[in-house]
Amino acid sequence: MGRLSIWLGTALLCWTFQVLAEDATPWGEGYFPNTPLTDQDGQQVHFFDDLIKDKVVVINFIFTGCGDSCPLETARLRQVQQLLGDRVGRDVFFYSISIDPLSDTPEVLKAYAARFKVGPGWRFLTGDKDQIDQLRRRLGLFIEGVDNGRSRDHNLSLIVGNQATGRWMKASPFENPWILADQLANSLQNWKTPSAEQSYAQAPDIRPPSSGEELFRTRCAACHSLGPEDGQGIGMRSVGPDLLGVTQRRERAWLSRWIREPDRMLAERDALAVMLYQQFNRVAMPNLRLNQQDADNLLEFLQQETERQGTLKQAHAANDGAGSAQ
Template sequence: MLKFVGVFLAAALAGLSAGAIATGTTPLGLLDRAALSTPTAPVAGGTPWDETFFPNVPVQTHDGRTLRFYDDLVRNKIVVVNFIYTSCSNICPLVTSRLALVKDMLGERVGRDIFFLSISIDPLNDSPGVLKKYAETYRAGPGWTFITGDPEHMDVIRAKLGERSSVKAEHRNDIMIGNDRIGRWGRDSAFSNIEVLAETIQEFDPAWIKPIPERIETSALPVNYSLHDKPGSFLFTKACGGCHSIGHGDIVGPDLAGVLDRRDHEWLRRFLREPDRMRAEKDPLTVELDEKYPGAKMPNLNLSNSDVDDLFAYLSSQGAKETSASGGAKIEAVPPNATSHAH
């Protein structure tokens, strides 16, 4: 699991491009919470991050409205902003699914106090109708707006917000958080701990008071905990949990309860490692899954053989727990290929 963990730790510390995290390349730079892009000259007695900085061009939303970017979507609001394109086959689905978890954690504050904005970098193909299907796939709901528009206008918005990649697959995948009312803006990573990220977003609201955590008895804390105590747990939480549950029904993708019993292990191992290649080869089961879950195609997560081993072990352990809890006989899962440990 070390290869994949390393990629995610880097993502938590840097604003990586989609191509960078997909291939595990060197981070572009340390997390910058201080600024978005070079602002215009500060307004006397005010903030540089105001209506003179943000474009106020018309945009189209996934629900068919035409709005002004600054006046209608940013002005006086707390916003969480990211860049996507719906045909992205690697990082966009991961980021979007994790933001959906953050949205769920923020609850009714989304759409009332906090607003999510997902900006398409492929406006020629991402029509309002396409974005609507994408939003529905990820359970966006009220308070989360997907934006497209005239390519020139979208380019102005991208450039002002610091997204200047010339290749779609290399676009920024960090998120921006801002409170326009007080002129405070910063960046964070969608791969941060979900609870911590939800808390960080709420900290942009001066009126928010952090809840006092319940006291935890020292004796209840785990002793000598190690990632190796739960192989695959970290990986599943970061890479899979936004789209899949184990025993709680379909989310964006299928419920993975019993998947080791339903699927041939060699097929599953290859699907986890190279779903894009299997899709290109028209693998019948891959095509069937894509048709059943449109808009949520399994991305290539750049998993190593040992990553897959860890996921198999974790899924097996969770399957055994589900069976034990239901009072049934324990399922003896077939172990993953123990000889495969390439990183």
């Protein structure tokens, strides 16, 4: 009888610890609202039960009428999706939830996803605005005075996490896609797959980026490549045109204004702006709110990179010619 009492006491203590542990984490079933939502295919789902329970997920909030940050964020996540490949929809799940559900019907969201060539495993969702706002508050992605202000500004953070383990983190939409993909596929999954061994002798030289290069990497590279060395032709950045040589193809004054005021130029029906809009799947160039100095720095970098890669190409051609002559 004494042993049974001890066993029952131990079992009760373990159960108590388990309950306390579950209560201690804010990321369990009792924390998340089970918000009803509708995806781009018209399927009805619930946020906790159908979308995040026991899953590794990345969640962001967008609206398709956004002319600045949302297209950039969607393009960046598209790169992450391509890096993860068929793991998306199997091991990792992407969710983009509209903050403008009155405008963003399932049909509108489906067309938006198609413009960005989004693959399987990524759902675009709409629902009741008040319930979506409450969900954003619970996820820590709602800033009072910004998200409920008169303007259409909103919190740009992503939230990524593993609901089963309770590991969650915020991430920037300007995050390097390789870093974000690694967090989703490895850190949050806690996979035991060892990293591929590579020689440090093959590591590239590290040089401090210029202001223009930093702007390109953080703002432009989600949609644009910069020549063969930067992913041209492998589908990573096919949302917009490759920018190698663009300073030679276009007038500088036009480029400068296009960088700073693409929305106004499209509204004015600028011929070249409209042509690019039509050519690249009707994805509008976002207004990134860059000033004149930013535009000058960016154009200087694009010119320097065009010249640098041109010099490298000539050197490689000369080496190839010398080798064939031997």
